[in-house]
Amino acid sequence: xxxxxxxxxxxxxxxxxxxxxxxxxxxxxxxxxxxxxxxxxxxxxxxxxxxxxxxxxxxxxxxxxxxxxxxxxxxxxxxxxxxxxxxxxxxxxxxxxxxxxxxxxxxxxxxxxxx
Amino acid sequence: xxxxxxxxxxxxxxxxxxxxxxxxxxxxxxxxxxxxxxxxxxxxxxxxxxxxxxxxxxxxxxxxxxxxxxxxxxxxxxxxxxxxxxxxxxxxxxxxxxxxxxxxxxxxxxxxxxx
Numbered sequence: 001x002x003x004x005x006x007x008x009x010x011x012x013x014x015x016x017x018x019x020x021x022x023x024x025x026x027x028x029x030x031x032x033x034x035x036x037x038x039x040x041x042x043x044x045x046x047x048x049x050x051x052x053x054x055x056x057x058x059x060x061x062x063x064x065x066x067x068x069x070x071x072x073x074x075x076x077x078x079x080x081x082x083x084x085x086x087x088x089x090x091x092x093x094x095x096x097x098x099x100x101x102x103x104x105x106x107x108x109x110x111x112x113x114x115x
Numbered sequence: 116x117x118x119x120x121x122x123x124x125x126x127x128x129x130x131x132x133x134x135x136x137x138x139x140x141x142x143x144x145x146x147x148x149x150x151x152x153x154x155x156x157x158x159x160x161x162x163x164x165x166x167x168x169x170x171x172x173x174x175x176x177x178x179x180x181x182x183x184x185x186x187x188x189x190x191x192x193x194x195x196x197x198x199x200x201x202x203x204x205x206x207x208x209x210x211x212x213x214x215x216x217x218x219x220x221x222x223x224x225x226x227x228x229x230x
Contacts, residue, residue: 033218043206043220056217091160102148102210104218106160 002026004107006092012113018080021110024073025094032075033104034060034067035091043091049075050097082114117142117211121221128197129229135182136192136224138207146212149190151181154223155203163205166190194226202228 005024013019025032034046047057052069060067064086066078079086089111093104118141128134140149151163166174166181174181182191190209194201207221 042222045217045219048217089158093160103150103162103165105162106152108159111158 006107023092029094119221144211150208
């Protein structure tokens with residue numbers, strides 16, 4: 001049963017600390033997305049990759065956020081330094097561009113709390 | 116610019132009855148896809164149904180159907196024979212083809228199914 005995995009599932013950290021979230025997309029998927037979900041803003045697209053190349057990261061605060069795909073099996077989202085307003089659930093999703101419905105399969109999310 | 120609007124923050128439905136969740140969209144893309152996702156209290160995002168803008172028939176998946184009215188730019192989700200387990204947050208989403216694989220989400224509708 002293929003699924004997207006994310007680690008850690010929960011993270012509590014103090015303001016100013018670095019946070020790294022990891023995502024393993026479904027094997028064979030060529031597109032990876034990072035979303036942030038908050039009560040106030042809903043689901044926001046932060047960045048997405050196709051064939052490991054960043055296509056759009058306009059939704060991401062550039063001064064503190066960075067997203068990479070070191071290889072096809074790993075995507076990372078890093079926040080440095082973290083701030084309380086970064087507290088949210090961060091979802092990773094993967095998909096296969098060219099599939100009929102282009103469905104995105106979501107991971108379980110990382111719940112981040114910045115104190 | 117693309118936009119998704121879900122005007123119903125919350126909805127109540129009696130168990131075993133049908134319910135319609137509204138979604139309107141705006142896009143200048145001639146080709147696009149529309150999605151519905153379910154997010155139960157556990158937090159995961161579950162894909163429900165997809166409608167392509169050029170599909171001739173409305174999409175159906177079990178108890179879910181999508182009432183697609185292209186001229187009105189609406190893509191309402193109909194859930195038939197509601198079950199208690201349908202209580203969740205429901206998100207409408209759209210992917211425009213000129214935006215690559217980028218997907219935007221509506222604010223969501225919380226559905227409560229009453230016994």
